Each structure stands twice: as C-alpha cells, then as structure tokens.
Amino acid sequence: MATSTTTPDALPRPQRADARRNHERLLDAARAVFGEQGPDAPLEEIARRAGVGIGTLYRHFPTRDALITAMFFERIEKSRVRAEELSATASPVDALSTWLREQLDEAAALRGLGATAMNLMLCEAEPQACAPMREAGAALLARAQVVGQVRGDTDIDDLLHLVVGIGLATDDATDGPALADRLFALMLDGVRA
C-alpha cells in the first residue's frame, strides 16, 4: 500500500554500509545454522559463519529472540501478499482455508525455531510488527463470515492459535503431516457455519 519502508523493524537500521552488510550476513547465517542445529544452536557458530566477531552479533541482535524475530519479519510480508492474492482469486471459504492451511505449513517450517517463532506467529510479543499478517487473515475471515459460510463468533486470533497449536502438537508425531491434515479438517468442521 504505502511507498515507505515495507519491513517493520524493532531495532534501528544500521547506518554504515559495512554494518548493514554484517546485518544481512548474520541473518543468512542464522537461517542456515538454526535450520541445521535447531533453536538452541550456539550463537558463536552463527557469528563465525557470518564472518564477524561474537560481539558484532550482540550489537545487532541483543538477544537470541531478537535474531529470530528479525528472521520472522520477511514471512509476515509474504503472508500478507498471499492473503490478498487469495482474496482476488478464490471463493471466500476456499481463500480462508487455503490461507490457514499455508500458515500451518509455515508453522511447521518454523519448527526449528521453537516457542519464540510460534509466539511471533500469534502476534503477542511484537503486535505492531505482526499486524499486516493478522489483518490480512482477518479480512479473509470476515469475507467468509459475510457470506455465512463461517460462524460469526470466531475471530482470527482463535484460528491462528488453533493452527499454531496443531503445528506444535503434531511436530514430532510419528506421522506428523497426516495427523496435522486430520486435525486441520476437524478444525474447519468446527469453524464452518
């Protein structure tokens, strides 16, 4: 919508060119290392892989959560755009269920990032940063409610919590994906008007 910065940022953007480059490198390294070793991976390993000193990592991201939060920001914009796409191309209830289903898959992909990432998805820790995604989802839900296909006494927070809950609970199940499918179907049955 706006022509200004599209990425909300909790931390101030670095000023100097080398600092900005380090910022990016740290995020890339974090993605790689968290992906390989899980959310408790040594921060030193991330700094090493980014080719900077550990002190630099701390300067850019004062906590482990700050680093994970920053990684999450891109996802938000992607989700918002996707919701608008679906809104234009699919029926109200299909758009909503497809979008929710994709959020479930995203949650599974964030698996490695643990509780912090899940909380971000639920818009609790960083409400203003996460707002675009939340509002895009709320619009899809409202559309489905207006045509009477989804019950009116449910809000987008309910649905996102259920989606994240399904993602968390089926995470390390023996047959996680199939189980997640069944639970998601159950959820949709409960939500339909």
Added chain:
Amino acid sequence: MATSTTTPDALPRPQRADARRNHERLLDAARAVFGEQGPDAPLEEIARRAGVGIGTLYRHFPTRDALITAMFFERIEKSRVRAEELSATASPVDALSTWLREQLDEAAALRGLGATAMNLMLCEAEPQACAPMREAGAALLARAQVVGQVRGDTDIDDLLHLVVGIGLATDDATDGPALADRLFALMLDGVRA
C-alpha cells in the same frame, strides 16, 4: 486392575533404602524447582534442594528428560482412575468432554515442563508407560461413538493432540484461559456427530 506394580518405570528401581529415599527426594525437589524456575532450571539447584550431590542426581536420572518423565508417571495413573470414575457417573459425551477438558487443564499445569512433558502426554516417547491413560481415554471416546454422539472417524490420538495443541498455543496468550475455553468449545463442535 492388576495387583502388581502400578507405576511403570523406565529406570530400574534402586535397591538400597538410602537410594530409594534419594530417589523420592530428587523427585520432590524437581517438582518444586521446575515449578518455580521452569524447565531449564539448573539441575544443581535440584540436587542441592534434595540434599544430595549432583552426581547422585545423574545416577538416578541420566538426563533431564528422564527426570521429567518420572514426574509424569504419577499423572498417568491419576488420569486413568479419573476416566473410570467419569465412565461410571456421567453420560458418554459428558464423560468424554469432561475428561478431555481436565487433560487440557493438566497440560496447562505441565506448562513449566516444556516440550518433554507435552510429548509424554501424547504417548510418543514412552508409549508403554503412557498406555493406561491413553486406553482410558480411548474407552471414553468409544462409548460416546457407540451412542452416536461423536463422529466415528476420530481417534483418541487426534483428540489428545488437539488438546495439547490448544494448551501449547494458549500458553502465554494475554488471556490464555478464556482463549483456551473458546478453542476447546470449537474443538468439541468439530468432534460431535
């Protein structure tokens, strides 16, 4: 049912009296410390509070998870007994939904124990130890399905996963309990025939 040992035990029971006493003391201390400080509490603090050396803690419980698992064993027996009570005193669908609701509350209480405890509740890590609870729940579900009040294409694993998922996702929500209530109601709607 059986008159033999009622507590399934992954570790061999200690032989000597002092060792058994230490075993109990460690469990008591673990409950206290985990309750106060969360699942990442220093194991040394638990040993200290139990009045034993850190080496003794490791001898009894070789991993943090082993300690949490042992704490969980009591809960299993409680859940089984409760299911039998409800089976005798409530209508099929009431018994099932009350039991599930209580499992949700238990999950919230296990909050402090993190992912390990949740997995135990889902009977994945220690299937044979968790079986009594699982089977008791399955019996309640079957009863409700026989009278046609709950859809037949759902099993107890689905329901326990949803319950745990709701517990996890509403854990640190601003208004966790109220949100959990709504999600639980949504789940029941999806499950009813």
Added chain:
DNA sequence: ACCTGAACACCGTTCAAGT
C-alpha cells in the same frame, strides 16, 4: 551398591581496546 564433589568442557555475555 551407592554417594560425593572437584575437574573439565562448553557456551552466553560483556567490555576494553582498536579502526
């Protein structure tokens, strides 16, 4: 058979010195 705690290793975090 069981207990103890010192010893070692690893990682998080800070901060003085540098560019």
Added chain:
DNA sequence: ACCTGAACACCGTTCAAGT
C-alpha cells in the same frame, strides 16, 4: 560508529576416590 576477541561467569556432565 562500528568491530573484535579475550575474559569472565554459569551450568552441564563425568569420574576418581570414598563409604
């Protein structure tokens, strides 16, 4: 303004010595 890495602190884990 930003970077570096040595230094410190904390905690997990093992194991030789003890009862």
